[in-house]
């Protein structure tokens with residue numbers, strides 16, 4: 001039996017090799033390993049040699065691998081410990097030569113024995129490019145193989161002069177090592193580990209890792225720190241309701257690793273093909289991809305924030321959304337008419353709940369066709385949108401990529417024009433590829449990698465913009481989703497549609513619920529570009545929206561790829577209305593933040609299934625702190641807009657969203673920093689709570705019927721946001737009171753949060769007075785900043801049409817410095833300063849003159865009411881503050897070039913100085 005199978009394998013391999021373009025000599029199969037190569041293994045050192053489902057002892061040994069049932073078994077885990085594993089010294093490749101190069105190191109490897117996969121690539125080259133002090137790039141440039149094109153990715157051909165890392169090759173050991181120089185920590189070690197295979201449609205490489213604390217490898221539903229207990233993370237963009245252990249909508253083969261020393265590093269596998277990434281307890285990782293090349297980027301931190309910054313240096317910084325996009329959004333699938341849409345909006349507004357943007361799902365379209373609207377059920381949509389604009393609100397429609405090919409010729413220009421321009425994805429015969437989405441017969445798919453797609457999409461969106469003046473785009477179903485496996489006539493039998501190895505994708509085949517892999521796109525076969533479909537649609541949509549509106553684009557896409565955050569935001573798709581799904585949204589949010597996607601949200605109150613009042617109350621409180629805050633529901637279930645559950649839920653929602661709106665200047669400043677400097681908006685601690693920047697800790701209640709929540713607080717002064725009282729000095733688990741209408745919010749000492757009095761839209765709130773919340777740390781210091789611009793124009797930061805004001809509390813003196821003043825379109829008036837952690841206070845001077853203040857001695861909070869221009873610029877350039885509404889203690893400061901407020905504690909003096917720049 002064994003011999004027979006073996007023969008078949010050799011024959012197959014030989015046949016394929018003969019047909020291969022590389023034309024190398026026939027090689028011998030590896031043969032059964034010696035017994036001593038298979039013993040003395042710790043279970044954790046087994047690297048799976050038979051990832052397919054039908055492993056058997058014979059088939060395993062045929063691959064030259066060891067077969068032994070594991071001695072122990074673990075509790076329920078995603079995968080079994082492999083029975084079939086690579087022997088020690090599995091071989092495969094040998095070094096031909098190693099040399100230094102102008103940019104780092106180069107080595108050539110040659111395959112000795114054949115692998116069990118057809119079309120081994122016989123000679124591979126490894127270039128290690130020392131690109132920057134903290135970025136190392138390792139890849140194989142020798143083969144004309146697929147590499148995903150990412151716009152404006154930096155190309156470096158010189159060697160960094162002082163790299164913080166070492167790259168090690170040794171002739172006798174297959175593979176390489178990457179070390180951090182200063183602590184000699186080995187961060188990546190592939191030397192003689194597992195089975196290195198580099199074949200046309202199967203590339204596999206394993207590495208030892210220095211730590212079990214690994215984050216990333218999305219998009220998946222997982223805990224934020226990933227389990228390394230034999231887990232498989234498959235990336236293949238797919239329309240599927242999120243659950244554990246399956247590929248989801250996006251692909252981000254990037255991980256952040258926290259080492260035991262407290263340092264961290266990151267690794268990107270820059271590859272767009274279907275991929276499994278495996279983690280095992282060793283700790284170790286295996287990449288298994290079905291195309292492209294091994295293309296690794298290392299980022300050496302050492303802090304997690306440094307890693308993300310270095311990562312977005314490469315892939316692009318997150319975009320800065322328009323300010324209105326940070327308001328609350330309301331949507332559902334199943335507002336069957338414009339009247340229903342308006343009713344949901346009206347009851348939200350009547351409850352006093354802030355609301356910036358109304359959305360419509362498929363319902364608004366005529367026959368579910370893009371670029372149309374239903375002129376009977378949605379009669380008056382254009383007027384409605386105009387009305388929203390007059391009220392300082394916005395409107396976003398759903399746009400799906402699939403274009404109906406089911407309409408009579410000449411009746412539906414989006415299809416006819418697409419055919420005319422030749423912009424649809426083509427089938428293997430060169431005709432428009434037809435699948436089926438919402439349309440009765442068939443659907444075509446624009447090929448957004450085709451340069452002409454930009455013109456096509458602009459024409460379509462412009463036509464729709466003439467119908468109604470939408471403000472953004474919600475691009476869904478762009479994995480791309482298809483209700484068929486392949487085309488209306490199936491898919492041809494070939495190695496693209498069914499490759500020699502299929503990663504563990506949902507549906508068991510790459511073509512499952514999407515296009516055929518041999519469908520042709522401008523940039524290549526769908527096999528290679530599938531994972532970039534939504535990403536390329538995002539780039540085109542963002543570009544076109546900016547051209548049409550001449551304002552900052554707001555796009556939310558379901559499908560994502562490496563670099564997505566530079567163009568758009570993301571929401572976590574079709575999650576369920578359940579307490580557990582609500583909990584999962586936090587790790588989804590945190591994971592996206594390390595991929596450089598800052599505008600992230602989840603459907604508040606859940607999408608699939610009906611929500612309950614209790615769930616929706618807590619979820620509205622949590623969702624008020626998603627960077628992208630939208631309540632969205634499916635059809636045919638009860639309504640879940642915040643006012644639909646009665647007064648209590650409506651009131652809690654109003655309270656949470658008013659707090660959000662109060663803090664929007666802080667959130668906007670964080671998003672700007674992410675855009676300008678690559679910092680993350682969320683900071684990761686655990687995945688039941690999260691931070692905005694370093695200053696605001698959001699601790700939601702995630703279980704039903706609970707009115708307190710326990711969380712670990714790192715060492716710091718933690719203040720209750722709502723009353724300013726010092727809650728804890730950290731370093732311990734702390735139980736926070738969380739009445740049903742309240743989400744616990746903590747301010748960390750050392751931070752100054754810019755705020756603004758809320759209104760029911762951001763358009764209105766932007767006109768209100770600012771406030772500062774100054775939370776002193778144990779040494780009485782704090783700092784913060786405020787970024788401001790008109791919130792909607794393109795390139796405000798790039799052209800410096802913006803203001804940046806920094807605040808510093810030190811030695812009892814608060815200083816505001818207008819670091820940059822380039823935006824004078826609106827006056828920025830500071831209305832109050834709240835100082836937390838004040839032991840006592842006796843007098844306040846403002847600009848040398850005594851002024852009044854209030855002091856809450858039980859919470860040790862002092863509040864100062866003032867009216868003062870934050871920008872401190874020559875006041876004749878600004879509209880001076882109009883009002884001094886006579887509130888007790890208000891002081892109008894009208895000095896043009898220098899303004900200061902001084903405030904004395906009974907012991908020490910505190911001064912706010914706004915120095916001119």
Ligand SMILES: *[C@@H]1O[C@H](CO)[C@@H](O)[C@H](O)[C@H]1NC(C)=O
Nearest residue numbers: 096097098099107108109123
């Ligand atoms: C290394 O080997 C490759 C493949 O045979 C060859 O093309 C290359 O010139 C060699 N380089 C050096 C420095 O010997």
Ligand SMILES: *[C@@H]1O[C@H](CO)[C@@H](O)[C@H](O)[C@H]1NC(C)=O
Nearest residue numbers: 710711712713731732733734
């Ligand atoms: C906090 O609580 C968690 C969960 O109960 C526990 O594992 C952890 O050790 C606690 N930490 C401290 C510092 O008490």
Ligand SMILES: *[C@@H]1O[C@H](CO)[C@@H](O)[C@H](O)[C@H]1NC(C)=O
Nearest residue numbers: 662755756757769770771832
């Ligand atoms: C201080 O300013 C903030 C933000 O503008 C506002 O929400 C708050 O109501 C003000 N506080 C007082 C006591 O006036």
Ligand SMILES: *[C@@H]1O[C@H](CO)[C@@H](O)[C@H](O)[C@H]1NC(C)=O
Nearest residue numbers: 873874875876877896897898
């Ligand atoms: C303020 O601006 C006005 C008009 O630009 C100018 O005439 C005046 O000199 C400026 N004052 C100061 C103090 O810079």
